[in-house]
Amino acid sequence: MTAYGSQSAIIQMYRVAKRYGAKSALTDISLDIADNEFLFLSGPSGAGKTTLLKLLYLGETASEGQIIVDGLNLSRISRKRVPFLRRKFGIIFQDYKLIPTKNVYDNIALVVEAVGVERRSIKKMVNSLLRTVQMEDRSRAFPPSLSGGEQQRVAVARAIAGNPKIIVADEPTGSLDADSARVIMGLLKLYHRRGATVIIATHDTALIRQTGGRVILLNDGYLEVSTVIPKLRP
Amino acid sequence: MTAYGSQSAIIQMYRVAKRYGAKSALTDISLDIADNEFLFLSGPSGAGKTTLLKLLYLGETASEGQIIVDGLNLSRISRKRVPFLRRKFGIIFQDYKLIPTKNVYDNIALVVEAVGVERRSIKKMVNSLLRTVQMEDRSRAFPPSLSGGEQQRVAVARAIAGNPKIIVADEPTGSLDADSARVIMGLLKLYHRRGATVIIATHDTALIRQTGGRVILLNDGYLEVSTVIPKLRP
Amino acid sequence: MIYFTQKVLKDLKGNLFLNAVTVASTALSVLIFSAFALFFVNVGALANRWVEDARIMVYLNPDAEAETIARLGEAIKSIPDVRGLEFVPREAALQRFRAQLGSQGSLLDGIAENPLPDAYEVLVKVRSWSWDRIGPVAGKIGAMDGVDEVEYGQEWMGRFVNILNLLRLTLYGMGGLFFMGTVFFVANTIRLVLYSRREEIEIMRLVGASENFIKYPIYAQSLFLGMIGGILGLGILFQLYRLLEANVANTMSSSFFEIRFLPVEIAAAVFSGSLLVGWLGCYISLRKFLRS
């Protein structure tokens, strides 16, 4: 258990392990994440960052240990309730996971609709989201015709569309130039101020220094360090 | 025409433009790339970096202008000769483009086989390539089960497998931590020393400073700057 | 509702090639299956028309009295499977026989006395698939008072009916095969459509869409495809039928053999079948998909 105390923790992991066949992706991870925390997950390629995030929204199930997310015990949750769990999250996937056969607008509208927003307000909402990530002029384009950075920005817009309690961002600025990256980080900060818990997986130490926050360092599946890095004065 | 003189140029672009429908991705690009040059292509998200690279290996055809690659005029090349052109290139795609239904080993062996390497030496060659990118222990894994950085490393191994004349790398370290990135850049440097022309599209200015070289800066489809940046002393 | 239809149409447009294949598969399956049904209906009708002509000749004892004969008539009429009978006096029988002999009718000119007995001609409620029933009826009549002999073309009719039944057996078997084939093909094509959408479905699930939110549009799409396929298949069959009919009318001299289109109930059943198949294909595939 960390110093954060479990009463205010929105996510609690206790002795969690994840194995893929013989391959151990995560080993003995115990970690509390406080409500409204701004957390970085760092570590070299293949350390287990993406795997850890997947466990939280049941993209994968843990091989061992307990995970509790916003009061839901993930090892006990029924199949029917999984969508309910996932709607607590806004996820920016490392490979974006945009639907290639639907245009940018529909990719986002789908999430907005799925979380149950009234049909009348969908259009306004989607357009405002696209404006936020500076993609409103590409709203009719299909994902395969977007540049890497453009896809990533659409993925960000989709993640925040449902106004989620927890934002999970896997390498959210990997394909972005410094300016666009700053816009995205500003956006995540904004949602953080509005009350969301934000978890960012990245190997980009410059990015971490730019905003500061607690950093969890993974290495080869082990939790190596949990430390707070201050914001770098520019 | 640039200062490099066309007699030693392996790639010449003259007044090239690329439009997707109404959208202009590249406008009036004239550029010579010398044989055995180490060149960076930089610019913000959506500037046209990937598009410019695609034009070189006929991933797209230019809407306007002339492109000559190693003596081949791309607007005149017959369909039959396109594979011949492409085998001059080793390409690291921004989205990796690994075959999801084939394992890591086969993904690379396929290229090695396609360029006509003798069947007996394939196995040794592929394994040595995987060792180079530190992926030999994952050779039986399928791409969807690899981490982002691992996929990128496989993509790098595949790109250099055919021992290409020109290496085109689109954001080759975007998903990699600093250490892995250094390994990959070292690899590209190595092939450069061995005689290959290397073109790297990236928005990561730190990466450029780390090795130094000529930088072409694109912005909104225009070629804005062509300048040489020296290697940063660490 | 309008909104929903729009969504379905949008989905269809998004994957035009696969959807076209699904519709074409369904249409072709429906076409083949209903062509088969059409063939079957017509052959069946033809066979029944022939078999309905079957009758039992009941030759009476030459020394039976009028009263016995009348009583016998009543008794025959009361047998459940009998649908009619007619008394044929011996003179009429000779007349008929002469007519049947045709050009060789002159043979009978030399006959001194009419050797034929009086008879009853009995019509039996029998269809091609229940030909076996005629035997017991004939047996019952044969055992009655005043009956000399019973005849109903056992041999040639029996043989004909046997062949018809074998034909029917084969046709049933093939019909079963076709039906299975249809279901299999259509279900699989829909499965392939889903297979091509699995990325999309997976993503929808990851972003928290409920199972129903994912399923309903897919069901709607499948049913829609099934519907279009069914309409197309039946439509094409109808056109083919009209073509064939026109041809037959030209080449066949006798109007005795007229062909008919599928009765409404069967056409409706085939159509519902195509919807059902669309639904079923979707159901099976979705179960497989959503489980994983």
Place this chain on the structure above:
Amino acid sequence: MIYFTQKVLKDLKGNLFLNAVTVASTALSVLIFSAFALFFVNVGALANRWVEDARIMVYLNPDAEAETIARLGEAIKSIPDVRGLEFVPREAALQRFRAQLGSQGSLLDGIAENPLPDAYEVLVKVRSWSWDRIGPVAGKIGAMDGVDEVEYGQEWMGRFVNILNLLRLTLYGMGGLFFMGTVFFVANTIRLVLYSRREEIEIMRLVGASENFIKYPIYAQSLFLGMIGGILGLGILFQLYRLLEANVANTMSSSFFEIRFLPVEIAAAVFSGSLLVGWLGCYISLRKFLRS
């Protein structure tokens, strides 16, 4: 070669679901098509056995001399379509007639003098689809010296043959449909397999693989799938046939109607067809694919 086979098998394993669907589709198509062929072959054989029994009765002039009769016999024999003839003296004819009348044979007891003429019974080379040929032959014979009358059951045989021909027409039509259906389904399934591999194909092209390097394994795979499908389909049909045969042997009293399996040539044709369809499906789809 071994290396190549290994590669094909690996490809197959990589996409097990789609390949299983392709094999199943092909097998089912082959099954349906060959079941149809089997049915057709047997009905055709049956029809021919019936029609082959057809004969022309040539009644001779009562006052024709022995020499005329003999000459007539030679003349008839020399007609191309005649495959045999037999002289039936009037006494034999009466005998036959009595036998045909059966229980009513007693009718003929009262006859003073045999009114039947001498006759020739002529067998004609005719099959169910060439029934029309019998008319001209009969006409030719009718016009010969010493012939009184010619008879060949024009009416009922004609009607029977007409129906058979309609049946055949329908069956041809349906056969055509099935064949189209088979090609369509199999080609499309292969197309869907390619469709599911389009990403792989696209990547291979981008890394500089030549068209042939991409194509050959796909052709090999398609042919292999077609082969397995063909073998499976014919195998299942054979099992079904054996089942049916056993059943028929049990229930049908007369051995007159025996069913046969597909002749080797047709089975071979069906099998080659399944290979061809695999190849064709591949060819069409690849053309579409590689062009883009």
